[in-house]
Amino acid sequence: MDAGSITFPRRQTRQIHVGDVAVGGGAPISIQSMTTTKTADVDGTLQQIYALAAAGCDIVRCTCNELEAAEGLARIVPRSPLPIIADIHHQYRMALAAMEAGVHGLRLNPGNIRKPEHIKAVATEARDRGLPIRIGVNGGSLDPALYDKYGGRVTPEAMVESAMQELAYFDEVGFHDVKISVKASNVPLMVEAYRQLADATDHPLHLGVTEAGPPPAGLVKATAGIATLLAEGIGDTIRYSLTADPVEEARAGRQLLEALGLRERKNIDLIACPSCGRAEVDVIKVANDAMAAFGDREIPLQVAVMGCVVNGPGEARDADLGIAAGRQRGHLFVKGQNVAVVPEADMVEALVEWAEFIVENGTDAALARVDTEKARREAERDRADLLDDKGADANRSEQRVEIIRGLRS
Numbered sequence: 001m002d003a004g005s006i007t008f009p010r011r012q013t014r015q016i017h018v019g020d021v022a023v024g025g026g027a028p029i030s031i032q033s034m035t036t037t038k039t040a041d042v043d044g045t046l047q048q049i050y051a052l053a054a055a056g057c058d059i060v061r062c063t064c065n066e067l068e069a070a071e072g073l074a075r076i077v078p079r080s081p082l083p084i085i086a087d088i089h090h091q092y093r094m095a096l097a098a099m100e101a102g103v104h105g106l107r108l109n110p111g112n113i114r115k116p117e118h119i120k121a122v123a124t125e126a127r128d129r130g131l132p133i134r135i136g137v138n139g140g141s142l143d144p145a146l147y148d149k150y151g152g153r154v155t156p157e158a159m160v161e162s163a164m165q166e167l168a169y170f171d172e173v174g175f176h177d178v179k180i181s182v183k184a185s186n187v188p189l190m191v192e193a194y195r196q197l198a199d200a201t202d203h204p205l206h207l208g209v210t211e212a213g214p215p216p217a218g219l220v221k222a223t224a225g226i227a228t229l230l231a232e233g234i235g236d237t238i239r240y241s242l243t244a245d246p247v248e249e250a251r252a253g254r255q256l257l258e259a260l261g262l263r264e265r266k267n268i269d270l271i272a273c274p275s276c277g278r279a280e281v282d283v284i285k286v287a288n289d290a291m292a293a294f295g296d297r298e299i300p301l302q303v304a305v306m307g308c309v310v311n312g313p314g315e316a317r318d319a320d321l322g323i324a325a326g327r328q329r330g331h332l333f334v335k336g337q338n339v340a341v342v343p344e345a346d347m348v349e350a351l352v353e354w355a356e357f358i359v360e361n362g363t364d365a366a367l368a369r370v371d372t373e374k375a376r377r378e379a380e381r382d383r384a385d386l387l388d389d390k391g392a393d394a395n396r397s398e399q400r401v402e403i404i405r406g407l408r409s
């Protein structure tokens with residue numbers, strides 16, 4: 001089976017729209033993040049929203065915790081490149097104000113707005129305006145009544161029941177434009193809650209591990225929860241909740257979806273060897289420099305950075321483009337074929353230049369523009385030299401053999 005043809009199943013869900021972004025019902029999985037600025041700071045918030053859009057974010061959430069924030073939203077919405085969701089925690093009036101401001105959707109926390117008449121007032125207004133709402137259950141702010149009912153513990157059952165109760169209030173007023181999340185900071189709890197929720201409803205689900213913390217631990221935790229569910233077909237939209245610049249959240253979401261083959265690659269997929277005693281270059285530095293040089297540029301190629309020309313080109317033969325170090329030089333290869341030799345200091349620059357050429361002209365044109373045979377001979381020479389230098393000597397084999405032989409007597 002070809003790696004590119006392996007796909008994960010997708011759970012069938014209803015479709016809703018957040019602005020012009022479809023969520024559920026087979027739509028591409030969307031990436032969300034949340035601004036960290038005061039929403040009343042219109043320019044600061046818009047700056048962050050533009051940075052999020054550039055990093056691959058599809059939908060952005062802004063807090064609407066006070067009337068000044070709602071006023072800010074009224075000014076942000078018409079200038080935003082992404083649909084805006086207002087995050088409402090305690091005051092249902094803020095939900096009404098946010099809708100007045102023109103947002104594209106709301107997030108309500110059922111643990112915080114508990115009066116049925118308030119919930120129904122918001123749902124009725126959203127219904128009339130054609131706006132979607134996310135029921136955002138959070139393990140840390142579960143409705144106290146449910147907390148007590150489940151023995152003073154946050155359980156998957158309690159979280160799902162909270163979501164279903166809210167859904168029932170929405171149903172009463174004929175409002176169905178809903179997506180749901182049951183986030184927790186505990187990964188097994190969150191995974192199980194989403195599994196149960198997926199069995200209980202066909203509304204689209206928004207995945208996240210809440211309060212995952214700073215990277216890299218936060219990234220691992222969030223990925224453990226989100227990726228597990230996505231691989232099971234559960235999840236229509238995702239958010240990494242990191243204690244970091246929100247751009248990191250959007251980037252992580254995009255990279256996860258690309259890694260799982262759930263989103264078409266837009267940016268570089270950098271692969272690099274882990275380095276070893278054979279490495280002829282500081283692989284970590286070159287890989288990081290390359291990552292920084294490519295950044296968020298739209299170069300949808302797999303690019304390899306390999307520490308030595310002995311094994312590098314072979315191990316990365318499927319990469320669109322790569323470089324392997326050898327004797328203070330970098331051997332560039334395209335789809336496993338050597339194409340050029342560059343000084344070590346120019347390796348990253350050369351990678352970027354070749355990547356741009358391939359994106360613009362294709363692989364065949366890249367191979368046609370150089371004497372691949374000459375590049376192959378050069379690589380073969382460095383490879384042979386390195387094998388002579390390090391291959392036989394790396395383990396001090398002869399010396400060891402003598403010692404082992406000595407053990408016989």
Ligand code: SF4
Binds near residue numbers: 276278280306
């Ligand atoms: S490519 Fe070379 S340097 Fe990198 S891990 Fe393999 S043998 Fe070691």
